[in-house]
Amino acid sequence: MANGGGGGGGSSGGGGGGGGSSLRMSSNIHANHLSLDASSSSSSSSSSSSSSSSSSSSVHEPKMDALIIPVTMEVPCDSRGQRMWWAFLASSMVTFFGGLFIILLWRTLKYLWTVCCHCGGKTKEAQKINNGSSQADGTLKPADEKEEAVAAEVGWMTSVKDWAGVMISAQTLTGRVLVVLVFALSIGALVIYFIDSSNPIESCQNFYKDFTLQIDMAFNVFFLLYFGLRFIAANDKLWFWLEVNSVVDFFTVPPVFVSVYLNRSWLGLRFLRALRLIQFSEILQFLNILKTSNSIKLVNLLSIFISTWLTAAGFIHLVENSGDPWENFQNNQALTYWECVYLLMVTMSTVGYGDVYAKTTLGRLFMVFFILGGLAMFASYVPEIIELIGNRKKYGGSYSAVSGRKHIVVCGHITLESVSNFLKDFLHKDRDDVNVEIVFLHNISPNLELEALFKRHFTQVEFYQGSVLNPHDLARVKIESADACLILANKYCADPDAEDASNIMRVISIKNYHPKIRIITQMLQYHNKAHLLNIPSWNWKEGDDAICLAELKLGFIAQSCLAQGLSTMLANLFSMRSFIKIEEDTWQKYYLEGVSNEMYTEYLSSAFVGLSFPTVCELCFVKLKLLMIAIEYKSANRESRILINPGNHLKIQEGTLGFFIASDAKEVKRAFFYCKACHDDITDPKRIKKCGCKRPKMSIYRRMRRACCFDCGRSERDCSCMSGRVRGNVDTLERAFPLSSVSVNDCSTSFRAFEDEQPSTLSPKKKQRNGGMRNSPGSSPKLMRHDPLLIPGNDQIDNMDSNVKKYDSTGMFHWCAPKEIEKVILTRSEAAMTVLSGHVVVCIFGDVSSALIGLRNLVMPLRASNFHYHELKHIVFVGSIEYLKREWETLHNFPKVSILPGTPLSRADLRAVNINLCDMCVILSANQNNIDDTSLQDKECILASLNIKSMQFDDSIGVLQANSQGFTPPGMDRSSPDNSPVHGMLRQPSITTGVNIPIITELVNDTNVQFLDQDDDDDPDTELYLTQPFACGTAFAVSVLDSLMSATYFNDNILTLIRTLVTGGATPELEALIAEENALRGGYSTPQTLANRDRCRVAQLALLDGPFADLGDGGCYGDLFCKALKTYNMLCFGIYRLRDAHLSTPSQCTKRYVITNPPYEFELVPTDLIFCLMQFDHNAGQSRASLSHSSHSSQSSSKKSSSVHSIPSTANRQNRPKSRESRDKQNRKEMVYR
Template sequence: MFASFVPEIVNILGTRSKYTGTYKKEHGKRHIIVCGHITYESVSNFMSDFLHKDREDVDVQLVIMHRKEPDLELEGLFKRHFTQVEFFQGSVMDSNDLERVSIKAADACLVLANKYCDDPDSEDATNIMRVISIKNYHSDIKVIIQLLQYHNKAYLLNIPSWDWKRGDDAVCLAELKLGFIAQSVLAPGFSTLMANLFTMRAFKSGSDRAHWQNDYLRGTGMEMYTEYLSPAFVGLNFPEAAELCFVKLKLLLIAIEARNYRSKTQTDSCIAINPGVNVRIEADTQGFFIAESADEVKRACYYCVKCHFDVEEERAIKRCKCRVPSGQTASVPAFDYEVIDSTTQTKTSTTHEDITVDTKLLDSTGMFHWCQERAIHSCIIEREQAANLSFRNHVVVCIFADATSPLIGLRNFVMPLRASNFHLNELKEIILVGDREYIRKEWKTLSNFPKIVILDGSPLNRANLRAVNVHLCDMCVILSSRRAVDDSSLVDKEAILCSLNIKAMTFEDQKGIDIPMITELGNDANVQFLDQDDDDDPNTELYITQPFACGNAFAVSVLDSLMSTTYFNDNALTLIRTLITGGATPELEQILAEGMGMRGGVCDLTTFTNRHRCRVAQLSLYDGPLVKFADNGRYGDLFTAALRTYSILCIGLYRLRDPGQPSTTKRYVITNPPHNFILLPSDRVREFSVFLSRFTNDETKYDLLKLFSVAFKSCL
């Protein structure tokens, strides 16, 4: 009898997958669910950052769920990390499968997107449906989702249990990618600096590398961390605290959690980026730091004036007996976070006349410059018209897309360049060169921003490029709307051809290779084709290549690590988003979700106050009040002088790769150099600066204006 059932038993056992079991949660150990687009590439990129050794606490089990069994390559990856990763076959759309992975006990659920899909809107809709299913089963779980298109964030707001105050968040790739590129228009190379900060990498100096590579790679080992400031900081204003951190603790403090004085409640808090002298440190204030590891940042928590005042070696700063046990003070207050400006809390008497200056051209949130909606035909110019307009110090955007292409999301590029912490006369003209029918698809989202001009034509046509004076622009940006192709190496063909075409052009007073340019890539490997005279190995990782190190290339793949960054630090994404979007807020996202676009605002104190926030800028050393540091000065001395005198927070340098060669124009990014780093006259300084209002001290304002005018000229 038993023998007759053997074949059937074998058949049943043979058809049962080894990935159909149930997750058994270990007592006291957290786990998170990872779902969505599960491939070897997406999972390996995520795991390399999530499980990085520099993270303070990675005692978290990864539970990955996908409806298909893993292929051999992906299975091998799971086996190499079998102590930290488990895979289950199933779907988050099925409540039974959600029960199998103990989602009610999970710490969070992360949804990954396919960045290279044919239809971005369909991919976003699929992942939003996954979020709906997850939230429907367990409404309290923290969900972090990757989205491709900015406009799809609005659909998340329709989910009743979606609440960003509880940690739910969306990492929008289009918003962040184009925001990084836009900030590189204002401060070339800033996209590289920021991308390196939120990606976990280790740095080891090498004698076989070029000198510039060691300087650059040291910066790639820096990351962004948060830590509570010790009682020794209480009562200090922000510049004093930042100087103490930099000089004594060898840490770069860029922002703090500060009380929102505009709020009616005492529990509201905000993230203040370089808030200036008017914000003082209170007890249990959280700081945002740039450092090499989480252990280094603990110095800010341990620092004690009594025990560490005369300590010269920063590594000797450890927990002392004066400190109250951390368990009594380290609780995170239940704050509602928003991001504020650098001088919101300045106590200045403001008249109605002061407020109305220039603010009538702002949107309803006061965060962006605004104008009445314009018809697209009024902004389109012919080639002959463009040549007669003699554009200079403008931004040329080469767009490769047609009427059938997926949306790029140009609004995310334009918004940072129209932030209200710039005066109207400081806004750079934006020239869109591309197919008018494609631009027409996006025009509804662009029509309320001033100083945008369209030239209908191919960016590969040199006559079009000469007509818009590409050689006189502050930055040339090359963007593409990509479709999936059989050969991934061809996905960037138009962008690469355009880049090489511009570099091959010649003009009366300069060569095309000297034109400042940043190219967006879909395939990391294609970076090797952008710079024909570099010596990069084709197998070199993107972040080590010269075009990326110099800020001339950006790829969406560098944003993969933001998922793990957001999980470990709820406020990190808010800080990054604010730095690069120009001030996009949940309030603005709610307005855009209504589908009415940007709306003009009323001139009031709140609108005026919202302009007073720090901005990314780049200053030259060769002229102006900081010139004394230009020749063999030390970076630490420059840092303290800029902070004390102008409330300018320096975060790095943009240095010529070959300063000894007169004709060289290539620069590379140096992030947070050490105190004794020697400066060169040709260096440019990356910094977070204040908004120059009419209330700034006249002498300081004159010096700052001189600094900024030199900065603008140095970018030409």
């Protein structure tokens, strides 16, 4: 029993079994079922020794509480089952404290050496001073050699240190790969720990047969090498030794090597690998995955929380499955690792449920401290994590492009108002199927109202939070694959220049990211458009457009000065409005029928090729129920140009694009489908659809012949224009002009060039008639009129010979030498003595601090060169002189401009400028956006409008006669013979009340329109276009221009057409010139610049007298349309009718409203004014030859010059020159439909 006693004397778990009994485990005892109890160890050993007489005797399986190392016959492990956990722990502790001791010892020795060397250095320095310089040189020579050797040694060590630093840093590709690989292997080692945690804490394993141990060994070898690199690169070795990652390596790497040596495994502190998760955010930043501060902070919090949680669970798993050492490891409990994870979570969150708890003393002691730290961490980290996740951008995703569907990006000023206005027009039902997805990008999340709007259009609208100034956000919305990018501006901002600068920066950012993206941006100030030209990739030829709100707004108002109500008509044309049917016979019925018309474009059918523009225009109106007002003309050099009502000189080319006014896009398709063979006898335009005819291409010879026949007015059979020589050179001509790109006009000009090679029998006059302006070197086909009377008249020839600059360098605007502002200022007494009539009064509110509104855009259309000088309306500005001085730099080159310092609210100032005799009074304000209350933004304009309407006047004609000999300021001449009846200007009745004064008021807030007319019954919630002031053309709001964004996107030619109509002829070339000099440059008249005057203009035709008077009393609008087009090349497109004209009883109301594109059978009344596009009259200025352009003649003093034109009667036309007679005769020829 001595052996048994010795066995019982063991105190450690498993130690009793190995105390001296030489117990041998039988091979049938499996390692996983061996559990020996220390209390029964001695007795079982005693009985076992007495009964084991031979090695083959059976061994009974004892029951033990203490865990003994599982042993198998294949593993050469300690057969006594002794636990070796202390060896694993000792390897880590020796490594840690041994290295710490060496570092401290090295620092101590280095410090002592430094102190000693410092003292020795002082002694040597004293000796050097005493021994002299000669001895000093000799003694210092070996010292210098030593210093050089030390420096070389330091340099070598530094290079190695730098190399190690580069290897472990994330600044290079190698360093990033190494850092990511170390982190990945650390996670792999942690996964191996999770797998091994299902095994006992300590077990015998064969390294050559255990695959997980081999992998773990390879990982730790790599960690050891990486530790060496980190140690070399560390500047402070002591702090490096105490780092968390170093401590993790100390307690995880050495035990692996010990396990290989002992052929056993101990889970131990391998759970510390979970602390590597703290570096997860750094790894993601190295990989450029985390870029925002919120995402970095969120990942940091999550990684710290999870790594602490897993590490604490590993410690509980270790101590609970092992037991307390002082209890002989007998108080252990079997817990899986994931049960420990659960225990730690419920401990942190709720202090535990009691279903799982720690039994060991070490576990409970750890839980005491962990509860303090865990609860604090849980209470601080979890709410912050939830807050970061909750505050994560709801609209922070990325756009996924849909195959076969385009998308556009809309950014800038994104508000409920701007977005709703944009979507209402962009997604209007009158457009063809809009297969475009709209992606809004804004840096502020939408409010509830805007979010609800997006949800209502969720099938076609998406919103993302971000900024176009951030390339990452541009990539999120796939700007590189977007069809266009639209930038909205804040029309109501207090600082327009700052808003324009913001939009320009957006354009720069987008173009920098993707130079070829098409951009359509809104600009507030005209002068800021010049900055867009500085962007290298900005190209208006590729579709880039800038919609200048100030330019278009003032251009619309300026056109209303020439034809009142035109601003309303044009605004309705490019805005999508649904048709509202009214049964009652009221003015709203006819107005709304016109409102439903929009501007569309469509390619013309080949059936129109070779026909003149008036012929096609009449055919479309009569047969197709379409109104064509312009075409896109391609010249010989293939440059496109939009021509508005070009006249009968121009023939339609193959593939010509027409601009139509219609109520639906489907109606415009008739112009493309029309076939003379199939549709010639169809009376219902709805039946004109695509036919199956194969339309043969016309030979170039026949096209040339047809062009010639149209020029000479004969049939093709009778025409002899095509000589045999020309027919013989058809092949040459076909090579010069391919069939697909030859215009009829070009062909006509070309074969005449062939004719010129032969001796001609035509007189010089006939040559000029047939050839037009072919002798002009710079003339283009679009300017070659075959009518001889359209060649520059005598006055223009005189202009070319003179050295006076009368037009700007482009020939588009009247120009004069710059004038000082003092020369155009009128005092109140001077203005009162001045005879002003037929002029334009501009009431402007502004001061020295107000933002400039760009009055040049208002004056330029009124100074277009397609007006003769005597037709220019005098412009009088009434407002603050301080403000007008700031605007004068852009106005000093325009003639017939005067300034009356004062205020528009002063009736004395208004009477001084004869406001009751003006053609138009414009009320503008530069102070509108300086007020926060939207209802008060228009207070000045509303007060001025009501002030003028309440004024009373005496008989204006008597006043004019009384003041006929009054004071005339310099530059104003009252000798103009405008009163001559030969010009047929309509006399306006005398105005005695301000209500009858034509006024147009600019508004910022649409709802303020209700205050302009006190006698209307408009509801405050009524849309602007439905209100009476807007329908009458007396109010204009900048909000109507919002529709131009979508209209320009779908057809960029629409914006060009609108700008051509309202700006008086502004071109990209002119904008580039203004960007250079900020002013118009004068130029000498040349045939090329004078040819630019030959463009149509908007006017109003009166039906009270003249050749159309018979149609004014119950005639049809269609008859008027055809007659005006055939006789005068005048294109009618609307009516300006008295509001109460439909009433049977006479009314004193003088208000008028706009009717756009009435039908053919629409009945006319004598008081109607017809909107029309008039051709430029070359000969109208000849009777003014006595009026010198340099004298700045003004309007007549005996008559109010009106913008309403009346065509002269037949008797009057007999007094015209013979040239006009022949032209009228030529224009009256019957139209031939071919």
